[in-house]
Amino acid sequence: IDAARKMVILTRLAFGMNVDLADVDTVGIRGIAPRDMEVAEQLKYVVKLVGTAEEKNGSVAVSVGPVLLPKYHPMAGVNNENNAVFVTGAAAGETMYYGPGAGELPTATSVVSDIITVAKNSKLGTNGNAFNSYQHDTKQTSPDDIFSKYYMRIVMDDKTGTFLKLTQIFAEAGVGFDKILQEPLDDYTATVVVVTHVTSKAQLEQAISRVELEPQMQMQAKYQVVEG
Missing domain, CATH: 3.30.360.10 (Dihydrodipicolinate Reductase; domain 2)
Structure with a gap:
């Protein structure tokens, strides 16, 4: 927060x-x-x-x-x-x-700096002014225009056809895989980790919503990946 x-x-x-x-x-x-x-x-x-x-x-x-x-x-x-x-x-x-960003002296330095600024602005008669007058209309970017790579960890049934189903779901949403790791979790399930190619947030959400409907798949984690 x-x-x-x-x-x-x-x-x-x-x-x-x-x-x-x-x-x-x-x-x-x-x-x-x-x-x-x-x-x-x-x-x-x-x-x-x-x-x-x-x-x-x-x-x-x-x-x-x-x-x-x-x-x-x-x-x-x-x-x-x-x-x-x-x-x-x-x-x-x-x-x-x-x-x-924390600690006695760094915090004290910031507080003293603010007090000095208030005192200076009081002397100059500028207190009460907006701290920043730069303003534009606020518009949220559409999920179709937000692009990134993503990391996901999925637990799924370790049986023939399940991984194929996973790849089909993401392919139909237009999401490609850059990296794939798969390892057994126990005798019946496996953990699959994928890092996608750059994709839109809308495409990713479409794929995840379909994964969550599959009883043999459980999404465990989803994080953004930064390159460069």
């Missing part, structure tokens, strides 16, 4: 759009299973809680959730109490702002 509130503020600053907290697609880290951490390591990813705001053709998509980042990504090394803001700009390219 804290990260989602930060994304509301950052979306306002970056794109001038007022997104409601309820409109931020928010997933926490409590549901991450140890197995997903192990598979991410095997595939050379790390799992981080990431808030994303992306503008496209005058609309914005905002989300918060666990994301698989390649180990060479700058945000993959953000650990412990540290936070980072990673920005991709049309002119500046990729930049990252990094530092402590």
